[in-house]
Amino acid sequence: MQGKRVFYLMLLSSILLFLAGCAATSVSSQKQDTDKLVETNQGYLLIGLVNDYDLQALYVWGEENLKLTHEDLSAGENYILLPVKACEYHFGRIDYNFYYRTSLNEDEWRFEVKPGRINYVGHLTVEQPFYYFFANHIELENRAANAQLFMEKYFPGLLTSRDMFYAGPGQDRFYSLIAGLEEQQ
Amino acid sequence: MRWTPWLFTVVSLWGYAQDDAGRIAAPVPAISLFTNQQFSAPALSPDGQYIALFEMTEEAAQVGLIERSSTNYVPLLNLGAGGRLKEYFWLSSNHLLFTGSLVNNGKRQDVRVTLEVIATDGAVSDIKAHVVRVDGYIMGQAGEDPKKVLFTTTSRGGNTEIYVVDPVRLADPNWSGKDRIRNLPDDMVRYFYDGGADMLLGLSYDDENATYTIKYRKLRGESWQVMLKDFNTDYTFEPMGFLNDSQIAVLSDIATDKIALYLYDIPTATFSDVLYEHESYDLVSASIDHNSGEPASVRYYKGGEMVVEYLNAVQEYHQAQLNQSVPGRRFTLADYSAAADVYVAVAYAPDAPTDYYLFDVARQEARLLFSVQPELDDYKFSRPQVYEVISAGSKVESYYYPPVGQVNDVLLVMPHGGPVGVRDTTEFNRLTQFYTTRGYAVLQVNFRGSFGFGKAFREGGVGEFGQQIEQDILAAVKKVQQVAPAQNICAMGSSYGGYSSLMLSILHPELVDCVISRFGVYDLPLLFNQSNLKTNNAWASQVS
Numbered sequence: 001m002q003g004k005r006v007f008y009l010m011l012l013s014s015i016l017l018f019l020a021g022c023a024a025t026s027v028s029s030q031k032q033d034t035d036k037l038v039e040t041n042q043g044y045l046l047i048g049l050v051n052d053y054d055l056q057a058l059y060v061w062g063e064e065n066l067k068l069t070h071e072d073l074s075a076g077e078n079y080i081l082l083p084v085k086a087c088e089y090h091f092g093r094i095d096y097n098f099y100y101r102t103s104l105n106e107d108e109w110r111f112e113v114k115p116g117r118i119n120y121v122g123h124l125t126v127e128q129p130f131y132y133f134f135a136n137h138i139e140l141e142n143r144a145a146n147a148q149l150f151m152e153k154y155f156p157g158l159l160t161s162r163d164m165f166y167a168g169p170g171q172d173r174f175y176s177l178i179a180g181l182e183e184q185q
Numbered sequence: 186m187r188w189t190p191w192l193f194t195v196v197s198l199w200g201y202a203q204d205d206a207g208r209i210a211a212p213v214p215a216i217s218l219f220t221n222q223q224f225s226a227p228a229l230s231p232d233g234q235y236i237a238l239f240e241m242t243e244e245a246a247q248v249g250l251i252e253r254s255s256t257n258y259v260p261l262l263n264l265g266a267g268g269r270l271k272e273y274f275w276l277s278s279n280h281l282l283f284t285g286s287l288v289n290n291g292k293r294q295d296v297r298v299t300l301e302v303i304a305t306d307g308a309v310s311d312i313k314a315h316v317v318r319v320d321g322y323i324m325g326q327a328g329e330d331p332k333k334v335l336f337t338t339t340s341r342g343g344n345t346e347i348y349v350v351d352p353v354r355l356a357d358p359n360w361s362g363k364d365r366i367r368n369l370p371d372d373m374v375r376y377f378y379d380g381g382a383d384m385l386l387g388l389s390y391d392d393e394n395a396t397y398t399i400k401y402r403k404l405r406g407e408s409w410q411v412m413l414k415d416f417n418t419d420y421t422f423e424p425m426g427f428l429n430d431s432q433i434a435v436l437s438d439i440a441t442d443k444i445a446l447y448l449y450d451i452p453t454a455t456f457s458d459v460l461y462e463h464e465s466y467d468l469v470s471a472s473i474d475h476n477s478g479e480p481a482s483v484r485y486y487k488g489g490e491m492v493v494e495y496l497n498a499v500q501e502y503h504q505a506q507l508n509q510s511v512p513g514r515r516f517t518l519a520d521y522s523a524a525a526d527v528y529v530a531v532a533y534a535p536d537a538p539t540d541y542y543l544f545d546v547a548r549q550e551a552r553l554l555f556s557v558q559p560e561l562d563d564y565k566f567s568r569p570q571v572y573e574v575i576s577a578g579s580k581v582e583s584y585y586y587p588p589v590g591q592v593n594d595v596l597l598v599m600p601h602g603g604p605v606g607v608r609d610t611t612e613f614n615r616l617t618q619f620y621t622t623r624g625y626a627v628l629q630v631n632f633r634g635s636f637g638f639g640k641a642f643r644e645g646g647v648g649e650f651g652q653q654i655e656q657d658i659l660a661a662v663k664k665v666q667q668v669a670p671a672q673n674i675c676a677m678g679s680s681y682g683g684y685s686s687l688m689l690s691i692l693h694p695e696l697v698d699c700v701i702s703r704f705g706v707y708d709l710p711l712l713f714n715q716s717n718l719k720t721n722n723a724w725a726s727q728v729s
Contacts, residue, residue, distance in 0.1 A: 108717055122717070140717040170714025 024059055024067035029080040033157045036083045043086040043113045044162065048123030048147055049078045055126065056097050061106075062089035062113075077123075079150050086115035094126060094138065102136065109140065111167050118158070120147045120175075122168035142166065144174040208565040210590035212623045218615050222557040226270060227529050227541050232278035233522030234307050236529060236543065236554060237261075239270040248273065248283055248300070251554065253527070253543070254307040261300050261312055265289055274323075276352045277332065279304065282323060299356055315356030323352070324376065328383030328404070335378050335404075336362070345369060345376065347385075349404075366404060378404070381475025382427030391415065399424070401451075412451050420640075424449075425480075426473030434460060434473055434480055442639040446471045446483055461496070463487075467637050486637050488571040489584050489611030491533065493517040503528060507544060510551045514540070529554070535611040536566040536618075565589055567621035569611045572668070576660040577653055579633055579642060583661035584611050586618075586627040587669065593624035596671035598689065598697075600658055602680035605634040605646045628665050632657035650681075650709065651688045658689060662696065677701035 030036060037044065049058075055073035060066040064085050072080050091109040095101045111121040122140040144166055151159045163179065166172040221241055228237045236251045246268035249260045261281070264270075265288035273283040279302040286295050297317040303310055321338030327349050336348045336355065347369065348362035366385070369376075373387035386401045387409065396417050400409040412433070416422055421444050423436040431451050438444045445462035449455070461468065466485040474481040474497060481497045492515075495501035500518060507516035507530050514532040519541070521528045528544040530551070538561050541554040556562050567586040574581050597620055601609050609629040617627050631638065632654045634646015646654055662674065674697050676686035683705025690697035706712055714720060 108721055142711070142715055169717040170710075170720040172711060172714055174711075 024061075024065035026067045026069055027082055027084075028069065029072045029078075029082065033155045035158060035161055037116065037162075038083075041086050041115050042083055043115045044118040044158075045080075045082045045084045045089075045113050046118055046120040046147060046151070046164075047080040047082075048120075048143055048150075049073065049080060049126075050123050050141075051075055051078075051126040052128050053096075056095040057093075058091070058095075058124070059093040060089050061092035063087040065092075077146075079147070079154075081118075081155065084113055086113050088112050091124065091140070094136075096136075102138065104138070108169075111169070113167065114165070116162070118151070118162050118164040119167035120144060120164060122166075123147075140168060142168055142170070142172055144172055148175070148178065207563075209563055210565040210622075212590075213561065213564045213566075213618070215619065217558075217560050218619055220558070220560075222538075223559065224541075224555045224557055226273070227520065227554060228274060228281075229520045229522055229527060229529050230275045230278045230281075231523040233524065233527035234278065234304075235302065235309075237273060237275070237281055238555070239273075241268075246270070248281075250281075250302070250309070252307060252309060257308075259309045259312075261302075262298065262314065263287075264296075267293070276326075276334065280353060282317075282334075282352055284322065297355075299353055301353075315353060317352075317355040318358055319355060319360055325378045325380045328380045335366075337376065338362075344371065345373065347376065368407060370400075370409065373400075377424075379424075379427050381473065382430075384427050386412070386424065403430075410451065413454070425471045426475070428473065428478045432457075434471060436468055436471060438467070438640050442641050444468050446480060461494075465638070467639060469637075486608070486610055489569065489582070489609065490515060490535065491517070491610070491612065499525075503544065503546065504530075506549060507532075507542065507551055511542070513537075516542070518544075533612065534568075535613060536568040538562075538613055564622065566613070566618045567627075570668075571611070572661065572664050574657075574660045574664045576633075576657040579645065579657070580638075581630065581632060581657045581661060582638070583628060583630040583665070584609060585665050585669065586621045586629075588624045588626050589622045591624040594672040595624075596626045596628060596662075596665065596669075596674045598628045598630075598658065598662055598674060598676045598686070600630060600632065600654075600676070600678045600682040600685035600689075601635070602678070602682045603634060603646075604632065604650070604654055604681040604685070605643060606636050608635040608637045626665075626669065626671055628661060630658045630661040632661075650684070655685060655688050655692055658685065659693060659696075662689075673698045675699040675701065677703075679703040679705075681706055 051073065053075045054070060056070055058068040058073060066084065068080060072078060089111055090106045091104050093101055093103050113119045123143045125139050125141055127137045151164065164175045166175060223242060224238055224240055226239045234253050236253065238249055238251065240247050240249055243266065245266050246264040247260050248262040249258055251258055262283060264285065267288040269286045271284040273281055276282050281300045283300060284297045286293050299315040299317060301313040301315065303313065319338060321336055324335040324337050327333040327335055332351065333349050334352045336350045338346050340346050347366040349364045350362060354360060370387065372389045374390050375388045377386040383404050384401050385404050386399060389398045394415065396415040398414050399412040401412050402409045413422060420439045421437050422439065425434045425436060427433050428448065433449050433451065435447050435449045436444050437447055437456065440456045441462060443462055444467035446460040446468055447456040448458035448460055450457045460480050461483045463485050466487055468483050468485050470484045472481045482493055482495045484491060484493050495504055504516055504518060511532060514534050516530045516532055519529045519531045526546045530542045530544050532540040532542055538556060538558040540556050542551045543554050544551045567589050569584040569586045572583050572585060601607050608631050620627050633642055633649060634654060636643060676689045676697050678686045683702035684707055686700050686702050687705055690700045
């Protein structure tokens with residue numbers, strides 16, 4: 001009897017986990033330098049990602065729930081550019097593999113995507129200190145200059161047609177400043 | 186054209202003149218200048234017969250001792266290349282307890298070992314090492330029995346445990362503490378021990394209000410008394426030692442502008458007496474004579490140099506004797522034997538690396554023990570000149586280092602980082618001397634916000650980014666340009682010093698010819714908005 005109960009509990013847990021995963025739409029980063037904003041209530045979400053090792057999934061919760069898969073989450077520095085609905089979001093969960101994950105507090109990981117622009121929300125860094133297994137240091141860092149260089153290199157067309165803004169925690173006028181400088185030139 | 190290299194050599198050697206002491210005025214090779222100290226941490230055995238010291242070279246690190254009678258150096262423990270000293274002290278006249286790490290086949294291993302020195306007529310004949318396997322640290326010698334120490338360890342449940350123990354017994358692999366100090370509260374984050382008064386102090390921290398509380402009791406006492414409740418780190422409160430069971434000496438600036446030495450009455454929680462206050466400078470430390478219950482010494486920086494003022498007449502006399510015996514050096518007494526008949530003294534100078542001397546009281550004789558960097562002994566270094574200027578009503582102290590040997594006619598202005606609570610001193614500084622021995626003059630300025638000149642001066646730097654701080658630096662530069670004008674001025678620094686250097690050139694482009702800035706703090710909003718963890722409420726409340 002005990003064995004059966006454990007089996008059913010595991011089955012139920014698996015179903016709940018599966019459903020939780022299904023509630024988000026799997027998305028992947030845009031590769032082509034073409035403007036894919038088709039509706040006026042859409043904006044570009046640009047996430048920088050720095051991680052020590054491959055991640056299984058990254059969930060972004062909002063009016064639309066987004067799931068980034070391991071395709072965009074390999075170890076190193078990656079950028080994820082997504083045309084999404086303009087609304088408030090927050091980073092919700094990071095899955096390291098099938099067994100280990102971290103849920104993130106809504107208040108500290110919130111950002112807003114505004115319509116018609118490129119919204120850089122920061123570099124999500126997921127680092128594992130060498131001294132402790134599975135104690136990850138997770139931080140959303142503002143590396144606006146790096147994101148600018150990335151866009152200039154891989155999406156110059158999009159950068160010409162859409163303004164870029166910092167949309168992460170706190171404020172940063174970096175993009176307005178360099179846009180002003182470019183206008184002066 | 187075959188003679189050109191010869192001409193160059195002659196000109197170069199002509200530039201590298203020797204001073205009166207025969208020291209060479211030449212660029213010191215960077216590898217010599219920036220190599221770590223070869224010798225450090227001398228500790229005198231209680232009977233004054235041995236001086237333990239730590240030696241570090243590229244090949245190996247080791248603990249050794251000097252026999253006082255023969256001056257022979259005896260290696261005690263080889264720690265391999267990269268081995269480190271954490272601490273050591275003499276448990277008796279022939280037992281040295283060492284804590285640190287050794288490197289064996291590239292692997293680092295923490296080590297705690299008691300070294301037993303076996304000697305005949307003062308000459309070491311054998312060394313026995315007793316490895317201490319139990320994890321923990323020594324908090325000090327027990328006041329009730331100097332042959333024992335207070336050993337602190339952590340229980341399996343994570344609680345701090347303190348034992349009074351014969352340290353040699355710790356080497357026993359089956360050691361288990363018998364004499365445990367009872368009734369240690371769970372909320373203490375750290376303990377301190379004043380062996381002279383046999384008092385145990387505990388520090389607790391209130392997470393919610395971010396405040397500390399200090400409690401104390403006799404080591405084997407039952408009840409804890411509150412010494413200071415709910416204080417934060419906005420002001421200084423550093424206990425230096427008990428004067429009696431209800432009064433302690435503390436360094437504090439709660440009641441005065443300068444950090445002074447106070448008599449603090451615990452039952453009434455009042456600063457009842459000023460034991461020592463300098464009219465111009467903050468105290469940085471003090472010591473207490475437990476036999477007399479009186480302050481023994483105070484330390485402060487005057488004109489950038491550390492001054493140790495002995496309030497004990499005998500030590501003051503010994504220091505004066507030492508200062509006279511080696512001109513140009515300022516001595517402090519670092520360690521002494523149980524009978525106070527032998528001292529280890531440190532000889533400081535702004536223009537020379539530290540030397541250690543052994544002072545024999547009966548013979549009135551100071552003998553050089555070792556230089557910390559012997560390969561620098563042959564070089565001449567720059568001796569700073571202290572200048573004071575009045576800037577916006579405040580006295581600002583600055584240190585000007587003239588070039589050594591060749592002269593480039595360039596003044597390097599080097600603002601320090603911080604800007605608040607940090608300072609420059611004139612202690613031998615390898616980076617400064619790197620430049621001076623290459624012909625540059627260097628200027629360091631303790632602008633408002635710097636530590637050491639009182640609370641008002643320190644707090645005067647708050648909110649003065651790019652404003653009055655830069656005016657203070659400018660005033661010092663103008664003063665030096667009157668006294669020792671240089672053709673060109675270059676500002677350089679790191680962190681706030683980097684920002685300040687840049688601001689100096691922006692505000693005064695006619696004055697500054699170049700700027701070298703390393704990781705300067707140019708964008709304060711970005712510093713605050715750098716990450717989501719820095720914009721949370723807890724962080725914001727700290728910086729607002």
